[in-house]
Amino acid sequence: MPRSARTPRTSRKKRSSLANRAVAASAALILGGGGLVAVNVYASAGEGRPSAAPPTRAQNVGRQMSTIDCPDAGIELREVPEQARGEVDRELAAMDTQITDAYRQFADRKEQISQDPGLAENAVLGPLRSKRTASLDRIAIAIGRVGERPTGIESLAGCSLRPDDNAPGNPGGTGGSGDSGSGDTGDGNDTGTGGNGNDGGQGGGNxxxxxxxxxxxxxxxxxxxxxxxxxxxDRPRQRxxxxxxxxxxxxxxxxxxxxxxxxxxxxxxxxxxxxxxxxxxxxxxxxxxxxxxxxxxxxxxxxxxxxxxxxxxxxxxxxxxxxxxxxxxxxxxxxxxxxxxxxxxxxxxxxxxxxxxxxxxxxxxxxxxxxxxxxxxxxxxxxxxxxxxxxxxxxxxxxxxxxxxxxxxxxxxxxxxxxxxxxxxxxxxxxxxxxxxxxxxxxxxxxxxxxxxxxxxxxxxxxxxxxxxxxxxxxxxxxxxxxxxxxxxxxxxxxxxxxxxxxxxxxxx
Structure with a gap:
């Protein structure tokens, strides 16, 4: 059974050496439960966000695009028939690899894309959307063989470029300036360990x-x-x-x-x-x-x-x-x-x-x-x-x-x-x-x-x-x-x- 292993070594702290691992040609995502797939494409607040669309040139003005934003199909597929699980698993995880590969291409051409946003659509987003569309279609076919083929799943294919609003050069960005700032802290979550972070940041850094x-x-x-x-x-009161x-x-x-x-x-x-x-x-x-x-x-x-x-x-x-x-x-x-x-x-x-x-x-x-x-x-x-x-x-x-x-x-x-x-x-x-x-x-x-x-x-x-x-x-x-x-x-x-x-x-x- 293949397994990653590292041999301990010592530097500032105790760490270990990682054996190189082969990149898988496809990937699997375990999807429990039976029945037909239920696709809820960002229908409720808190479960997702509207499917992405390619940004326009106007959206890029004064904003440095920082990453690729794609709908998370794994969250939206709530149920999958047992018989289709293996094929759906492989396609879902392959979509993660597609995003990773597209991000590398975007990072390599980031400066060119900032000057020519059309390059993002032609060289990165368009090919990524095509691959995602094909994967989503294969997911729908796999489910359709053993149950009712899901509808609307193709809306999960679109991706866009998005800025990191905290990054230097974007509105609200403060990194790298050497100045410090702070903001209000939000409420804690239900378990008492969450809490929203501050809007402000600490300057300096890397x-x-x-x-x-x-x-x-x-x-x-x-x-x-x-x-x-x-x-x-704020922890709940014990009763x-x-x-x-x-x-x-x-x-x-x-x-x-x-x-x-x-x-x-x-x-x-x-x-x-x-x-x-x-x-x-x-x-x-x-x-x-x-x-x-x-x-x-x-x-x-x-x-x-x-x-x-x-x-x-x-x-x-x-x-x-x-x-x-x-x-x-x-x-x-x-x-x-x-x-x-x-x-x-x-x-x-x-x-x-x-x-x-x-x-x-x-x-x-x-x-x-x-x-x-x-x-x-x-x-x-x-x-x-x-x-x-x-x-x-x-x-x-x-x-x-x-x-x-x-x-x-x-x-x-x-x-x-x-x-x-x-x-x-x-x-x-x-x-x-x-x-x-x-x-x-x-x-x-x-x-x-x-x-x-x-x-x-x-x-x-x-x-x-x-x-x-x-x-x-x-x-x-x-x-x-x-x-x-x-x-x-x-x-x-x-x-x-x-x-x-x-x-x-x-x-x-």
């Missing part, structure tokens, strides 16, 4: 405003001084009958250096399906080819061997001009993810209860993705990761990286969905089988409360701008694209212990 990834982001304006942010965490206990599992910090650019949840069977590198702790068998049986028998870094779950997230890199071992590898330099991978100084995996009642056990092999790897272009409806600094964790950011004062470390927090539909371990878009609790702490109708995974990752990085998470190339390493993935592989005995501890109000390990 490359005279060109971004820490040689023009691929982030901008200095993607950072904000945490001390300028007002406290914004009588709340499950107040906690269960903590210790799975290390990825000291052994397991990385790969796969994502077995959204792109099973596809090497480099993520186009960015992931940190893995827990189950050591996780790669694109890992089945439930493989995970059930995999070794684990968790101290309690009853936890063979897999926990993974995009790596964080220093943007210091130093090459990592994956500089010429898929998911690394080939996908415009460069810089030294940082090993966390601390990782905490804590499962907590519901503020309004008891929790029930998670089903084994339940898959949860929190956050959205494409939130920069998709919008923030599914963004959920938050950023802060030690000593300031009552101040959380979603769309900015924090600048921490001396003696304080960077903190990433993921509060995963805490409600389950009671039936499915996955869903077509990997989201609808789980949900967040409402503002009052209750689960939506038809969902039941499960232990909520709260994941806290701490890094000792130099103060100031100069780090970023890995991302799809067109997402420009924006903090809002941060995300975490979890597959439950607790054995039944340990899961029942977790539930009892949480419901009984105890603190267990």
């Amino acid at each position: 490359g005279g405003g060109n971004g820490g990834q040689a023009g691929n982001g982030p901008q200095a304006s993607d950072f904000v001084d945490i001390q300028s942010v007002q406290p914004n965490v 009588r009958g709340a499950s107040r206990g906690t269960f903590t599992t210790d799975c290390g910090r990825n000291e052994n250096g397991k990385f790969n650019p796969d994502n077995v949840i959204v792109a099973p069977g596809v090497s480099n399906g993520a186009h960015h590198m992931h940190d893995y702790i827990g189950n050591q068998a996780n790669d694109a080819f890992a089945t439930d049986d493989v995970l059930a028998n995999g070794a684990t870094t968790c101290r309690n061997q009853g936890d063979r779950s897999t926990y993974y997230w995009p790596v964080l890199r220093l943007q210091n001009g130093q090459d990592e071992a994956d500089v010429d590898a898929d998911g690394g330099g080939r996908d415009q993810n460069v810089g030294e991978i940082q090993t966390p100084s601390e990782v905490t995996l804590k499962f907590v209860g519901s503020p309004v009642g008891r929790v029930t056990a998670m089903p084994r092999f339940l898959r949860i993705i929190t956050g959205d790897a494409k939130a920069f272009t998709n919008g923030d409806a599914n963004a959920n990761a938050s950023w802060s600094c030690t000593g300031f964790e009552d101040r959380q950011l979603r769309d900015k990286y924090p600048i921490c004062p001396d003696g304080s470390q960077v903190v990433r927090t993921f509060a995963f969905q805490s409600c389950w539909d009671g039936r499915n371990t996955d869903s077509a878009n990997h989201r609808t089988h789980v949900a967040f609790a409402r503002a009052d702490g209750r689960c939506p109708k038809g969902f039941r409360a499960i232990p909520q995974l709260v994941q806290r990752i701490v890094y000792d990085v130099p103060p100031g701008p100069g780090f970023a998470v890995d991302s799809f190339p067109e997402q420009l390493h924006k903090p809002i694209t941060d995300h975490g993935d979890f597959i439950n592989v607790f054995d039944q005995r340990l899961m029942q212990k977790m539930v009892r501890c949480i419901n009984d109000g105890r603190r267990c390990r």
Whole structure:
């Protein structure tokens, strides 16, 4: 079974060397559930945005186009017949590769396109639209063979160029100027760990405003001084009958250096399906080819061997001009993810209860993705990761990286969905089988409360701008694209212990 492997090496921090991986000719995206496909093309606010159209010359005046913006077909395909799943999977993930390839072409010709916007349509957007149209047509045919062919799916083909409004040269951009600014902090999310970032940014930074990834982001304006942010965490009040206990599992910090650019949840069977590198702790068998049986028998870094779950997230890199071992590898330099991978100084995996009642056990092999790897272009409806600094964790950011004062470390927090539909371990878009609790702490109708995974990752990085998470190339390493993935592989005995501890109000390990 092919698997990415890295051999530990030592530099500023403990890291490891990545074996080069072959680029897959096609890719797969697991789509759970049966029945006919339901296509909701941005029908409701919060689920997407209007399908893109090519920009006009007038739209380009005074604005530097920064990336490619395409509708996310994977979110819009809610259900897929079982018999069509494999073919649909391959086409959906191939569309991610199409965007990655088109972004490379755009980046290579960015200056020419700024002078001649028509070149974007002829050389980048037109060919991309044709490829996407063909993939979407194949998806419709595959579904039509075993059910009702979906209509309107072709509207997902269009893509456009869009600016990064925070970039130098665009209205509102502040990066690279050396000046600092701040803005108001928004409200926290329902879990109390979100919070919108500041509109203002922190100047200075990398490359005279060109971004820490040689023009691929982030901008200095993607950072904000945490001390300028007002406290914004607002947790639901615990009611009588709340499950107040906690269960903590210790799975290390990825000291052994397991990385790969796969994502077995959204792109099973596809090497480099993520186009960015992931940190893995827990189950050591996780790669694109890992089945439930493989995970059930995999070794684990968790101290309690009853936890063979897999926990993974995009790596964080220093943007210091130093090459990592994956500089010429898929998911690394080939996908415009460069810089030294940082090993966390601390990782905490804590499962907590519901503020309004008891929790029930998670089903084994339940898959949860929190956050959205494409939130920069998709919008923030599914963004959920938050950023802060030690000593300031009552101040959380979603769309900015924090600048921490001396003696304080960077903190990433993921509060995963805490409600389950009671039936499915996955869903077509990997989201609808789980949900967040409402503002009052209750689960939506038809969902039941499960232990909520709260994941806290701490890094000792130099103060100031100069780090970023890995991302799809067109997402420009924006903090809002941060995300975490979890597959439950607790054995039944340990899961029942977790539930009892949480419901009984105890603190267990």
